[in-house]
Each structure stands twice: as C-alpha cells, then as structure tokens.
Amino acid sequence: MIKNKILEKSIWALWLGLLALPFMGKKAGILAIAILLVILLLPLLNGLIARFGISVSRLNFLSSSANWLKTNKKMALLILFSFAAILPLFMNRYFVDVAVLCGIYIVLALGLNVIVGLTGLLALGYIAFYAVGAYCYALLWTHYHINFWLALPIGTALAGVFGVLLGSPVLRLRGDYLAIVTLGFGEITRIVLNNWDELTRGPNGILGIARPSIGDFIIKQPIHYYYLILAFVVLTIFITTRLEHSRIGRAWVAIREDEVAAAACGVNVTLMKLLAFATGAAFAGLGGVFFAGKMIFVSPESFTFMESVMVLCMVVLGGMGSIPGVILGAIALIILPEALRQFQFYRLLMFGGAMALMMIIRPQGLIPSQRRKMELEEENG
Amino acid sequence: MMLEVKSVSKSFGGLKALDAIDLSIHNKKIVGLIGPNGAGKTTLFNCITGMNPPTTGRIIFKGSIDLVGKRPDEIARLGMARTFQNIRLFSDMTALENVMVGRHCRSKTGLVGAIIRSKATVIEEMKIVKKGVELLKFVELMDYANELAKNLPYGLQRRLEIARALATEPVLLFLDEPAAGMNPQEIFDLMQLIRMIRDRGITVILIEHHMKVVMGICEMIVVLNYGIKIAEGSADEIKNNPKVIEAYLGKEE
Amino acid sequence: MPALYLDIVGKKRGVNNNIILKLEDVKTSYGRIEALKGISLFLRKREIVTLIGANGAGKTTTLMTICGIVKNSGGHILFDGEDIKEASPQKLVRRGISQVPEGRRIFPRLSVIENLEMGAFIRNDRAGIRSDLERVYSLFPILRERRKQKGGTLSGGEQQMLAIGRALMARPRLLLLDEPSLGLAPMLVEQIFRIIEEIKQGEVTILLVEQNAKKALSCADRGYVLENGLITLEDTASRLLENEKVKASYLGA
Amino acid sequence: MFLQQLINGLTVGSVYALIAIGYTMVYGILEFINFAHGEIYMLGAYLGIIAIGLLTAMGLGNSSAFLLLAFAFIFAMVFCAFYGVTIERLAYRPLRRAPRLAPLLSALGVSIFLQNFVMVTQGTRNKVFPQLFAQNGFDLGNAKITYIQIMILVTSILLMVGLTLFVNKTKMGKAMRATSQDQKMAYLVGIDVNRVISVTFLIGSALGAAAGVMVALYYGLVNFHIGYTAGLKAFTAAVLGGIGNIPGAMLGGIILGLVESLGAGYLSSEYKDAYAFIILVLLLIFRPQGILGERLKERS
C-alpha cells in the first residue's frame, strides 16, 4: 500500500519533469527529483506543522485572546486601529509606501466586495471606475485647477454615475455573461484612455497633478499619504459595514442568495443591483482620486485588465462578502509580491503557483463571511 | 373579491401549460390548488406573482388592479407573498435576517440613511427586528433566530419561508407544496399554522400533494389537469368527482 | 440462454438466484433531509414491480439511490446478491442497471440515433449494438422515422420512447423507469404502457415508479406503496388495485 | 483593398477560432472560463520553435520545410495536450465542487505561473521562428496571399473539419457532447465523465498549440506574454459565437478576425482591440447566448 503511494508519487514527479523537459532541458531531471522530494516529505512536514500547531494551540493565551476579541469587538477594533495608526512610525518609507498601496487596494477591494461579494454580481472590469476617478481628478486639476478635496466628491460621484450607466444595460445578464460584458467595458475604457489623445494625452498620461494639501501643509511623504489613506480606509470600512447591516445590505445579500426569492419578498432587484454597482464604483472612484493625488501622474498603464483581476482575487482569496477577509486578501496580495521581491524572476512564478494552491486548499477564502448574530434579549423582554 | 384570474393562458414554446384558466378567490379563505404533476399549478402561481407573466388573460387584484405586466416586487408590495416548491431561502443568512428581508418592501431607509444611521433609520431597524422576532415566534422558530437558514432542519425551513412571506404583510399568501417532505407531526403543526394565518385575516392559496392537508384545511379546492381547470368545490365534492379520481389514479381499462 | 447462465452463477454463490435486486433498510438523506427512512424491497427476475405513492414520497430518490447517483446513508442494496453501495453509476450500468429518469433527460442536441448510441456507450460489440438498434426501432417505429432529428425537437411522447429505447440499448437486466407517463396525453400513456408490457416479454426486470397508480398496477406483477420515505403497503398488483388504502394515500383519508 | 483585408482577417480569424475552440469546449462541459488556455497557445508557439531547434541540433535542420513543420506541429500539440490534461487534473479537478469563482482564480494562478515559468526557463528575449518558407505568395488582383497564409487557412480548416468529424462521428466525441448537455444523464448511461473532461482538455489544448505554432510561423516572433491578448481575443470569439458551441467558436473567431481587420483598415487601427469588445458588449446585450448559442441554463 505504502509502496504503491510512493510509486504513484514518483510517477507524478517523473511526469511533471517530462512535461518541463522541452523548456528546461537537462534541468528538468533536477525538477523531477525536487518535486518528488517535496511530495514525499510533505506528509512529514505536515506532521511537523501539526505538532507545531498543537504547541501553538496549547499557548492558551492565544485562544483566550481570540475569545476576548470575539466578545469585545469594539475594543478589538480600537486596538487594531491604534495599531494601524502608530504602525508607520516604526517603518521605513518603502514599507509605508507599500502600506499606502495596501490602503488603496483595500478601498478598491471593499468596493468590489459590495458588487461581487454581497450582491453576487461578477464584475471583471472594475478597474474602469478606478480610472474614472483618477482621470477625473487629473483632468479637473489640469484644466480647472480644482483641488484634491473638491475633486474627491466629484470623482467619487462620477464613478458612481458610470457604475449606473454601465450597470443599467447589462444587469439583466447573469453570471458569466455579466462578467464578460464588464470585462469588455473595462478594456474599452482603457483603450479609449489610451487613444483619446486630445483629452487624456493618450499614453503620455497626465503629469503635474497637484498633491493634496491641508491649508499650507502639502501631503508629500509616504507617511502623510498613509494617514490620508488610513482615513479613507476607515471611512470605507465604516460605510460598507453600515450598508451591509442595513436594509439595503440585506437586500443585496438576498439577491446574491436567490434573486427570484428576493423579488418575491418585494426587493426591487434591478434598483438594488444598480445601487450596488454605483456604490462599488464610487469607492473605486474614491481610490482613483487618491491614486492620482499620490502618483501626481496618471497613465492608462495603471488600469489594465490584470488590475481588475488582482482586485477580484483579493475579494475571492480573502473571502467573498467578508469585510475582514477582503481586507486581509488585499494586504496579502499586495505584500506577497513585495515579500517575494528578493526572488526577482521567480516572484510571479511563485505568486501564480501560490494563488492556484490557495484556491485548492481553501476555496472559500481566508476568512469566509459570517452573518451577524443579533442580541435579542432586549426585544424579548 | 380578492383575486380574479380571467382566462389566463401560458405557453412555453408550443406547449400550453395553462389553458384559459378562470378563478375567483374570496377573502379570508384557504384555497387548495391540486392536480397531478405537470398540471400547471406552479405555472399558475408564477403567472399571478409576476415571476412568469401569462401569455394571455388578465389577473385582477382587489377588484381594480391588473397584475399582468407588473414586476414581482411590485406585486409583493401590493400585498401578495409566496413560498416556493423547492424552498428558496437565503441560505447564507440567519433565520431572523431572512424574515427581515421580507420587511424590505415595508421599509424605506435609503443609502444615506443607512450610512449615517439617522434616528429614523434606527427606529425603522428596530421595528424590522421587532416584527421579525414576532413572526419567528409566530412560526415557533425563535430558538433558531441566529441560525443560518441552510442549517435548519427541512421542516423548519418550510416554516421560515412562510414567516418570511408573512413579513411582507400580505393579504394573499401563496404556498407551494408547504408540506412536502414533512413528517406527520410536522404536517399536523403546519395545518395549525395555516389556519392561524387565515385567522390573521390573510387569504391562503396552497398547492399541495398531501391530500390530508388539502382535504383537512381547504375551504375550497381547485383541480387542474393538463393546464385546464377540471373541478372546483369543497373537499367532499372533489373527493367524489370522477374526473378528479381519473386524473389522479388514471383511467381503468 | 443468458438467464440460464445467470441461474447457474447465482446458485454457485449460494444466494436466492431468483432475486435480482434487494434493498434492506435503505436510508438516504439530502443534507439534513431524510428522504428515505429505511425502505426494504426486492425484485424477482423478469418481474415488473411498481413503486407508487404521492409526490415527494421518495420514489425518485429510491431509484437514484439504486443507480448510485445518490449514496445511501444506511442499509444495503444487493444486486445479484452483491452489495453495490460503493459502485459508481458507470459500473452499475456495466453490470446491467439502466435508468429511464424522470423528465426523460434525453440529450437535446444529439440526434435520435446518437442518443440511442449513447445508451450503448458501455458496449463495444458493434453487431450486437446494431441488432439492438433494430430491436428498439421495431419497438418504437416512430424513432426510426425521426432518427436524424435532434432529440430536443421531439414531442414529449417521442422523447419518452427515446429515453426508454436509450436505456434498453445498454442491454440492461434491470430497468428503472421513473414516471414514464408524466406529462403525456392519455393516448400516449396507453402506448407507453403497452410498450412496457412488451419489454417485459424479454429478459428484463423492471422497477416502475408511477404516479398513475391504476395504470402502473394494471401492468405490474407486484407493487409497493411509498409514503413519506417509508413503505406502507406491499402486495401483488391486483390486490393493491382493489385496496382502498391506495386511494387514500393519494387523495387523503 | 477590401479583398486584401478579407484575406488578412480570415488568417487571423482562423487562428482565433482554433484557440476559441479550447475555451468553448471547456466551458461547454465544466461551465467555467479556463483563463489559462491562452498560455497553452503561448506554450505551443514556444514548443514549435523548440522542436525545430531540436531538429537543427540533431543535424536535421536542412530537411524539407514541410517535414520540419510537421514535426513542430506534432511536438507542440502532443506536449500541450499533456499540459492541458495535467493542469485540469491538478488545478481544476479538486475544485469541481468548490464555490463558483474558485476555479476561475485557480486558472488565473496557473496562467501567471505558466507565463513566468516560460520567462524563467526561456529567458525574457523574444524567440524568433526560423523562416521556413519564402515570404512571397500569389497575387489576387490587387491583393496578395502568402504561402504561409494559405498554409494557415488550410491547416485550420483541416483541424476544424477533423474536430467536427471527431465530435460528430466518434463515440468519444458523442460522449463529449452528451456530457456537455446533461452531465448527470451522462453518468446514468455509463459515460466516464472524468475521462471525457480529460479528453476535452487534451483536444482543446492540442488545437491551441497548433494555433501557437501557426502564429509563430506567421509572425516569426514569439514571447512569453502573447498568450494574454490572444487568449482574451479568442475568449471573446468563443462568446461571440455562443460559448459552449464548437461551430460557434469557429464562426466567432472568423468574425472577430474580419471585424478587426476591416475596422483597422477602414476606421482607426488604434482602436483595433476595442472593436472586438464593442461587438461583444453589443451582442451580449441584445443576444446574450451568442450567434449560434442556445440560452444557457442558470447556474445556482
């Protein structure tokens, strides 16, 4: 029995080596041996991890603190927030800059989470709204000298309007078709940005956007941006949480769970979907305006299909519909490639492999969504 | 007169699923809709509740409102609710939340209200929870309020679906095979529940295969076969109607 | 000849060679819903046994459990005296169990002849397939006429014939028929049942699930009445036909 | 000019069609978008070059161009077929019952992985396909059609006819169609669905590889990121024709090629990529099932 398993694993390793042969030449042999070693030693490693895991779980302060976190949610949030607030003081600017990027993507991912995670509409062209926000500020500044703070609501609203415009013709499509059409819209947006030279200056992009400022203080250093984006992240979390636990959020989730039943409960499905699209798009617009203010330069290269895919990955990897999950997903997907930077060439190779592996091990995401339990004592009394 | 169905027909492709159905439903009654599989019962429900509008014919609600062409959510708001043959709960929401979704069309908090959580919103939300709790108690599901709908036992899921439908404050309630898959005790409880719903002033129309249920609680029974109404009347009348017996047991050689 | 051969094999194994299929206290659940609550039944070779009961009683589940699409959570299913609990649907088809599923499920975009060929997927004997094709055509002449047509364009009755023909193409020893009369006009129902009796003349054992109890019982040898996942009655078909309880289980007490 | 654009469009379109078939076949059976399929095409293009390099290294570089090419095709198609099957086995099969988006992401992961695998092992430089045929061709009035174009058209047609015959005439082909129409019933008649899925990936990937070799030959240039755009286009073509529908994918590919060619020729070539998507969006809004497709069942 055990022999059979080893044989099977050897065959797999050999097979994979054979497949790599045309590309790797003689090195394929080494690969085959490496794969064999890894899959043979994996059970051993698993055992080690399990033992390590047990010893970790024996540290009961961990489990008790987990319990404490569950019961003192507000306190936990406060601690988390203060941690986030003092974090950059101990980090260098590269780290802070990466953190700022994380912040932007958290906003984007939470916005997409409204569309994909809560309402269950698969959108693949989400980055178009981000582009709308970024170009909105870039153009408003270069043409009319409208400052960051004024551009912020305008860009957000404009992206929301775009969401509705895009949403209204396509919302009657379902599932994969909706995904494909939004993908098409996303690509069209990018192509238009790249080609409408008169307005967007095409591939040259728009340079010389003003940095945001408060009074005379110009936001310039990564750490300044960090606190600004932290504020936006908190705002986004606040709004999405409130929405999720409101009548509207319930309607969204109901549509995700069962559109027909939701309609039968009196939910205006089209309206609610449009609202979800608009809300999600608005957050992307917010992120976009910030992005323009941070880069002080926008060009179509920042709004490729791959970006949409990355944001979607954050949502799915983190756990669809789960706000903490999505945040963790965004952080992981920004930090992972950065952490792998030392591997240079291999970093995307590892990233791709890790993504596939992660889905196989944990298809429901890092922190799957959980519904809120209600305290019903007072109503009972 | 609560609801009048006037020569409603529905075809799918070439197949006539409903053929010129006429039906009148009176206030505060329990009406049974029976017939063999594929007789067109659920199709009729779908026509009335706007899920799948009829090909021809009119459906008049409360004597004046024509339902044909209205969206399901509009119809729900007018006061009609339904359950589904193959239970369509929001499975990843808690039982209480399921019922709260039912309150959607009776509340009106908007985007801004939800975000700033104004006083009106808080009050409305409290009312929604209160109503939800009241309905969960009504269907005796209070112990499961925080359970995810998908984790409830089958029979309770059926009851939850009824509670959710009731949350929309209907005057007319459509139940599609509410007793399917239930054990005798559950069926007995269900019959009690349906009577209680009727006593709240709600007219109930149900599709059911459990004849015990239909014969036991329905004040009026309508029989469909091959998309045609073949009989209408009280339980006893139906039981002895040769057309009905033939439809169910088949013709003898 | 095959029958004789089987008899010898059966004797060697020391089982009651006359029984082809035996269910012992089989339980099946979908998630938390227990659809079969422990049913036992048996089929003798070349018998037609019918399983009747109201909607949702668990008839289809029984068939799905036998052919391995749904796994039973308790009890034993013995085919030729061997437990087939772990066998995959493909294996069971190879061993001689074919099903005509509810709703016919013909492949809509394959032509009639291709549908029939798919029925013989597990077989490799070209000559045998060809002769069986002829047999099916002689059984259902209309299929020969329509052999180039796409399955989805056939009428309901023709689809039903195709579904039966397809199942026969696997040369089954046990044929599971699920609601062959469903949704068919009365004349076609007659025809289908005539054909079932014709098939019976061959080597095939048939388990027939029907809602149309009278029709089913009039062509079966024995029958079981299923109610809420339990077998409540079992007798020869002719005696069941006379039994008032059967009517009750359909139309309520 | 119109004739020339027609020829250009048909050539590109037939390549799109070959890749699109892989998307459509997988969607037909598994109902998921195999985003890694574009990379299979890229791998095929590389393998074609590697195959010819191999022959040259063995001193057979001077044999007839057709022989070299035939070897390149077979080499690439066989290996890519294995890649496709292996990817399905390792990255998709474990996710058959997972939430809907999981296999999609897994496919994206595989796609990133493959792209970078090729980059790491083959270097970042473009690979140049040796020129096996002269660049000239026939004059058709004002237009020119090169030998390579003729070869691409003929090969694609042969492959598509071959596939059509396979799907319509063989037992496995019919089983594939049956499985895509009703998977549960396929089980019930004894079809080994897992094997059918493997064969689907095998064939789709082999066709993708053939497209890769042809493109490498046509442009003479290959790099590790050609799979992305080609994949997106081919996928568009598959949807255009009606996803899940094999003749639809062929038609969609040809139409897409023609639209791009004529759009770039008569409108503006900057927006070449946009034409495909504009057509796609319009089509999906007005005829969601695609040109030849039938309405898909709703997934729950």
Place this chain on the structure above:
Amino acid sequence: MKKSLIILCAFLIGGLISNCQQKKENLTKIGVCAPLTGDQAKMGNDILNGVKLAVEEWNTKGGILGQRIEIATGDDRHDPKEAISVAHKMVNEGVIGVIGHFNSSCSIPASFVYHDASIPQISPASTNPQLTSQGFKNVFRTCGRDDQQGSIGAEFVINELRKKRIAVLHDKTTYGQGLADEFKKNIGKSNRASIVAYEGIVQGSGDYKAVLTKLKSRRPEVVYFGGVYPEGGLLVKQMRELGMKAIFVSGDGVIDPEFLRIAGDAALGTFLSFGPSVKEIPHARHFIESYEEKYGEIGPYSVYAYDAANILLSSIQSAGSTDGEKISEAIHNIRHEGALGTIQFNANGDVLVAPYIFWVVKKIKTEDGKEKLNFVPYT
C-alpha cells in the same frame, strides 16, 4: 486553518522585513530600476546587464571611494505604481544613485521620489521630453529625446531621401507616439513632403496587415515608425508580404539584432536613427566585446545603461562623496568619454548633443564568406 493563517502572516511579514532591512556594510549601492519581469522584461534585462558590466569593471579596478559597488535591482514591471514602490525601496536601501527607469511612464513618477531624497537618477531609455522638463536637478538621461530624434528623422527623409509621400505609424506608447509626433510636426513644417497617413498600432498584437493594407492604398514612399523593434520587424516584414515597396524609416528603438531576425530579408534598406557607430568609438569596442562575451547579444539600450552607470560612478568618484546633491552637480559638470562617444549634460539633464546618425540595413559578408544582414552607418 488558523495555523496556516498564522504561518502565512509570519511568512509575509518576515519576507517584507528581510526585504527592507538596511544593510550597513562596507558597500556602495547603486540602483537599477527597469521592467525585469512582465512583457517588457527583455528591455529591462538589457539595461541591467549593461549596468552590471560597468559595475564589474569598476569593482575589478578596486571599487569606488574604497568600497565595493553593489547593484540593487528594482523590478517595476512597467507599472507606474510599482515604479514608485520600487523608488521608495531604493531610497530605503540607501542607494547612491539610480539607473532607470526604462519607460517614461515609470521614470516620471519615480523621479519625484528620487528628487525628494536627492538621489541622482539617470534614465538610459526614457525619451519623453517631460522627464527632464520638471526642473529637477537630479534627473538625467543618456538617451536622446523624442523631439531631437524626430526632427533628425524628418530632416533625413526630406533632404537625404527626398521623398514626398510619407506615412507615419506609432505604437501608442509614450516613446513611439512622442517620436512619431515630433517627426510629423517637422515634416509639417516643411512644404517639400506631405503626410499621407498617420495611424497608431496596438503593441503586441502581432498582426498589422490590416493597417498596412490601408497604408498601401495611400501609396506612401516612406513609412516612418515610432516604436520598438518587435513591432518594427513585424511591420517591415508584413509590408513586404503585402507587396509594399515604401522605404521603412524608424528610430533607435528598432535597432536590435532581433529586428533583423524577425524581418529577415525584408529589413534590407531600412533606415534607422541611432547614435554614431560604436565601432568607431574606442570605448565602444571594448564594451561590445566584453558584453557579448558575458551576456550575449547587445540590446538597444545596453550601451546607454552602460554609459549611464559609468557616468554615475565617475561622478561619485569626482564628487568624492555619496551626497546626492554633490553627485548631481558632478554629473552636470561631467564630460564623459564613453561607448556612446562624448556625453555632456545641459542644465535640464539632457545630453548636450544628441549624436544621431542614420543606419541602414545591408547584407555584409562575414568572415566565413556567408552573407548576413547587419546595420551599417549610412553615409
């Protein structure tokens, strides 16, 4: 599952920390930022190799200011936001100067970061005029500017080739379109030639027959292309396949041995603007030999990167300090004899003379008597 989460987090944080820790060893670090992975990875690696060569030479000579030189690489994947990230990382790792980035769309946003940290930045390849027009004292480039090259191209077409009907193509990138626009502008200034077509193509799409067929119907005598060699090669090849006989003229982005391989004989007679023949510059011969020995074929920007690195290192040497402002000042004052010839910078940080000449593709006899395509200076 929690375990795996913890492990994942630990891994992430660990990786990041190990990534950004500052090494305070006896080292001088210079940064190389370019797309090292992704679809423009080839160009990025050409640049990296050029710098590596220069650094190795310096190190064998004993390093700089008594310290060994080390290269810190930054992969921007030609994504502007990654460029900023990478720039911060460079600042963080304490690099003294940066060679990069490749794309103008990365060089420009990154330049803000380098400017803030007053680290000198020398781009070997970003030709967009905007880069050096921001008033930053620390930004330089060893390559020419689109406007310089474009005007030389226009002059060449009008005065040397004396052609009248001219079609312009570009690849819709900052570089390509910039070049094409400058060319077009300069043609427009003259009344001796006219633009018969002006079109953008999609980079990486491979098939340009559609747009070329359109061009063919306008009967141009010259096709000028703003873009890089893969598209250039495909364009000229497909032009010949369509039976177009127009002369193909393009810029430095197309000068790459791969251009010849892609286009084959179709490349014959193509004119390309580029720096003067490196073979005639003494420093260049040495560069070519050692580069080809170490890294194989020279890419179009390898030499620009090599010179940029040398300029940076010499300036550090002459400034005698690792202070960014002093180094920038030294670069402004430098007169560097490199593989590109003499390089001096103007106040903006652009090269004083952009020594563009035209090259033509010809068949030359190699030592073993075979004929081979190659670039030959046009006289």
